[in-house]
Amino acid sequence: MKRNIWVVAHHQITEIKPVTFELLDMANRLAEQIDANVNTLLLGTSVASLSSQLIGLCDHVYIFEDPLLEEYHYETYQQIFIKMAEKYRPDILLVSSILRGTDCFPRLAAHFNAHYVAGCLDLSYDPSTKLLTYHKAVYEGRAILEGTFKLDRMAVIMTRPHVFTPSKEKRHKETKVSILEISLSPIEFLTRRVSSIKTVHISLGEALVVVAGGRGMQGAGGFKLLWELARRLHGAVGATKAAVDAGWCEHRFQIGQTGSLISPEIYIACGISGSIHHLAGIQGAKTVIAINEDPNAPIFKRSDYGIVGNVFEVIPELIQEIDSL
Amino acid sequence: MKIIVCVKQVPDVEVEFLFKPEYPGIDVDAMPMIVNPGDEVAIEGALRLKSIYPETEVILLSLGPSSARETLEYGLSMGADEAFLVLDSSYTFGQPFRTAHILSKAIREIGFDIILFGYRAVDDRLHFVGPAVAEFLGLPHITGVTFIKVFKGINKCEAHQEVPKGINIVECPYPAVFTVKRGLFIPRYPSMADRLAAKEKGVKILPLENYWDENDANQYPAHASMRFSVPETMETERKVTWSTTKEIAEILSKYKARTLDTRTFLDQGTGEEL
Numbered sequence: 001m002k003r004n005i006w007v008v009a010h011h012q013i014t015e016i017k018p019v020t021f022e023l024l025d026m027a028n029r030l031a032e033q034i035d036a037n038v039n040t041l042l043l044g045t046s047v048a049s050l051s052s053q054l055i056g057l058c059d060h061v062y063i064f065e066d067p068l069l070e071e072y073h074y075e076t077y078q079q080i081f082i083k084m085a086e087k088y089r090p091d092i093l094l095v096s097s098i099l100r101g102t103d104c105f106p107r108l109a110a111h112f113n114a115h116y117v118a119g120c121l122d123l124s125y126d127p128s129t130k131l132l133t134y135h136k137a138v139y140e141g142r143a144i145l146e147g148t149f150k151l152d153r154m155a156v157i158m159t160r161p162h163v164f165t166p167s168k169e170k171r172h173k174e175t176k177v178s179i180l181e182i183s184l185s186p187i188e189f190l191t192r193r194v195s196s197i198k199t200v201h202i203s204l205g206e207a208l209v210v211v212a213g214g215r216g217m218q219g220a221g222g223f224k225l226l227w228e229l230a231r232r233l234h235g236a237v238g239a240t241k242a243a244v245d246a247g248w249c250e251h252r253f254q255i256g257q258t259g260s261l262i263s264p265e266i267y268i269a270c271g272i273s274g275s276i277h278h279l280a281g282i283q284g285a286k287t288v289i290a291i292n293e294d295p296n297a298p299i300f301k302r303s304d305y306g307i308v309g310n311v312f313e314v315i316p317e318l319i320q321e322i323d324s325l
Numbered sequence: 326m327k328i329i330v331c332v333k334q335v336p337d338v339e340v341e342f343l344f345k346p347e348y349p350g351i352d353v354d355a356m357p358m359i360v361n362p363g364d365e366v367a368i369e370g371a372l373r374l375k376s377i378y379p380e381t382e383v384i385l386l387s388l389g390p391s392s393a394r395e396t397l398e399y400g401l402s403m404g405a406d407e408a409f410l411v412l413d414s415s416y417t418f419g420q421p422f423r424t425a426h427i428l429s430k431a432i433r434e435i436g437f438d439i440i441l442f443g444y445r446a447v448d449d450r451l452h453f454v455g456p457a458v459a460e461f462l463g464l465p466h467i468t469g470v471t472f473i474k475v476f477k478g479i480n481k482c483e484a485h486q487e488v489p490k491g492i493n494i495v496e497c498p499y500p501a502v503f504t505v506k507r508g509l510f511i512p513r514y515p516s517m518a519d520r521l522a523a524k525e526k527g528v529k530i531l532p533l534e535n536y537w538d539e540n541d542a543n544q545y546p547a548h549a550s551m552r553f554s555v556p557e558t559m560e561t562e563r564k565v566t567w568s569t570t571k572e573i574a575e576i577l578s579k580y581k582a583r584t585l586d587t588r589t590f591l592d593q594g595t596g597e598e599l
Contacts, residue, residue: 098489102452103468110425110457115546118451131549137556140447142342143350144556147419148549155546190465191497194483203489209580233580251507252487257339258362258447258507266580276559277339283558289573290565305573306565314570321574322581 003036003151006090007058010098011044016053019096019206021166023159024057026123027094028171033125034151036091038172041180043080045070051177056170062088064180068187074104075189081108083182091151092132097158098206105156115155117147119261121163125151141261141280161205162263163284202236204253208265209235210285212255213243214278216271216292216311220248225315226270232322238262240278256281271311274299291315326381326475328371329432330405330441331458332364334389334396335448349418349448350553360396363443365403365512367505370473371441372404372513378475382406384435388427390414394528402515402523409435411531418448422545423537425457430536433462439482440502444469452504459502467495471508475499 005027010017020040027038038058042050044065051061064084068076081104085093095105097119109116121135121144131148132155138145149155204210211230213223223237230237239249241257255262256278263284270291272278279302282288290303291314300306307314336342336356343352360368368385375381385400385408387393397408411431417424432440440462442455452468459466471492472485486493487506515523 103456103466106451106453107456107460107466109453110422110460113422113545116421116451116453118453136450138350138449138553139336139338139342140450141556142338142559143344143553145350145419145449146550146552146554148551149546150549153546190501191467191495194494194496196488196491196493198491200490205489209577233577235580261450266577276342280556280559283556287576288563289568289576300565301562303565304563305568305576307568307570307573317570318574318577321570322577325574325578325581 003034003091004089005031005034005036005038005092005094006084006088007038007040008093008095009040009042009050009054010096011042011047011050014050016050018166019098019161021057021168022161022164023094023096024054025167025169026159026164027058027092030092030123030125033127034091039088039090041084043069055175056172057168058175059172061175061177062180063177064182066184068184071193073189073191073193074101074107075187075191076184077101077104078108078111079184079187080182082111083184084180085112085154087182090154092155092157095156095158096161098161098203102158105158109156112154114153115149115157117155117157120157120159123157137261140257140277141283160261160263160284162208162265200236202234204236204238204255204260204262207234207236209233209268210238210255210262210264210266211235211268211270212238212240212272213249213270214240214272215242215246216273217243217248218271219246222271222311223248225312229268229315229319229322232319233266235264235266240272240275269299269303270315272299273297274302326374326378326438326477327384327436328374328381328439328441329384329386329435329437330364330367330371330400331428331432331454332368332385332387332396332400332443333361333446334358334387334393335361335446338447344553344555346553348551348553349416353416358392358396360399361443361446363445363447363505365400365443366507366510367441367443368400368403368405369510369512370503370505373510374439374473374475375404378477384409384437386428386431386435387411388413388417388424390416397528398520398523399515401526401528402519403513404515404519408526408528409531410528411533411536413533419548419551421449421451421453421457423542425454425461426541426545427533427536428454429458429461431531432458434535438500439473439475440464440500442502442504444504444506455502455504462502464500464502465497466502466504467497468504469506470503471506471510473503
């Protein structure tokens with residue numbers, strides 16, 4: 001019997017987000033190795049029209065619309081995914097970790113005693129051994145774990161964004177679109193959101209450009225410059241542990257060590273010398289640009305482009321150049 | 326009020342990293358071990374609650390080999406009241422279901438109002454055991470919180486939950502499970518006197534067989550193999566092209582901000598376990 005791979009679509013307003021195409025590319029390659037159908041799940045209040053953007057990219061699009069989805073709530077997600085899994089029996093559920101849900105999916109895996117992988121960097125299947133292989137960063141990015149397991153039960157897999165190619169190659173002649181046939185029972189929510197404070201437009205994991213600062217930024221004032229630059233590049237700001245420990249930037253912007261491991265297209269290291277711990281956090285970065293006063297700073301050995309100079313002169317100049325383009 | 330903080334002993338990868346390709350990926354015996362930094366934050370969170378509600382008991386719970394006793398002693402020296410270690414001489418990397426199963430049973434036995442976990446462990450970076458314990462115990466959970474307030478009379482907690490684009494203020498009844506992020510909880514540093522006093526307090530040992538039967542393993546998923554490598558990109562150097570700001574600006578120009586969609590909503594719920 002054919003197996004089933006399910007991809008959870010990530011969307012915003014009228015657009016399917018690129019990370020969904022990354023997941024679909026991964027799912028399609030895996031489906032060839034496993035002999036599986038690729039299904040995409042579109043969840044939201046009114047998402048049916050978005051399905052046209054998925055034609056040719058999977059076997060089946062399932063739509064689930066409910067006013068409850070106006071607001072993300074893990075208890076709603078929990079119920080939807082439990083019912084979906086009971087009815088449709090997915091073998092693999094692929095979710096990007098930038099999708100809401102690091103509170104929902106581990107719990108879902110626990111509910112079903114399913115395999116659970118977080119921060120997945122790639123997936124492959126060997127038909128001869130019948131083993132699924134994944135890679136993920138462990139020990140704060142200092143090592144990569146290659147884990148294998150049998151598909152003897154559902155696998156819930158959360159992937160790191162920007163690690164697969166967001167391909168839109170139409171591999172499927174036909175894509176069916178249907179309604180996900182489950183019905184939600186009224187939920188008595190235990191957790192309830194009272195209010196929200198929005199602080200940034202784009203998050204560290206999602207941003208294609210990350211502008212990060214280290215000790216060389218000399219203070220919270222220096223970080224204002226980084227926010228200025230990031231804003232112009234539709235990017236996010238990150239920081240080294242040293243800068244966070246000094247109180248110049250909040251801990252949630254920390255990269256490496258106890259912070260995030262990121263894979264942006266462009267990483268701009270400002271006043272960062274490049275400790276091994278920090279480098280472990282940015283190893284997924286595609287292009288690295290470094291600005292540092294010291295030409296012998298280790299960061300330059302890991303950079304594609306470098307500017308030797310004082311960050312307080314170079315960054316304002318760079319901002320001016322970008323504005324004039 | 327009883328707060329249980331689950332703590333894990335992990336290798337201190339900041340001090341040195343002794344890699345080996347076989348399970349568990351490091352030379353465990355030679356590496357310095359510490360309390361998982363995220364769990365230290367959770368202990369701090371519990372102690373802050375204790376400072377507001379002095380009748381609170383802060384209880385630490387860990388699963389691990391006898392060396393994990395030091396981890397718990399450290400937590401006691403920070404100010405925790407009691408510490409339990411489910412003694413398990415086999416290393417548990419890569420067996421999160423087993424850990425969640427054992428902790429859930431021990432937690433039930435100890436009794437609790439609030440259960441805290443660190444946001445994630447530096448070794449497996451999974452963020453699984455906290456939500457899994459909540460599932461096994463049938464409790465609500467809130468992940469990635471940087472602040473917790475308890476309203477005792479009305480049996481309610483309020484937490485600040487860090488989400489990729491900001492903060493949600495979320496409430497729930499307790500008992501409940503929280504995974505804690507650093508935010509305002511900067512872990513205190515115990516004095517030498519505190520460290521000595523902690524040794525006096527002592528760690529209570531719980532026998533593994535009370536919480537785990539080898540047959541329990543059958544219901545849970547298992548790896549077929551685990552191998553480790555050093556990431557290639559850690560070892561490869563890049564060739565730097567020395568550039569001017571103008572050249573860099575040109576490279577960056579394609580990322581120049583589009584008009585930001587003002588309708589972008591706050592991504593609610595946590596994302597990005599990166």
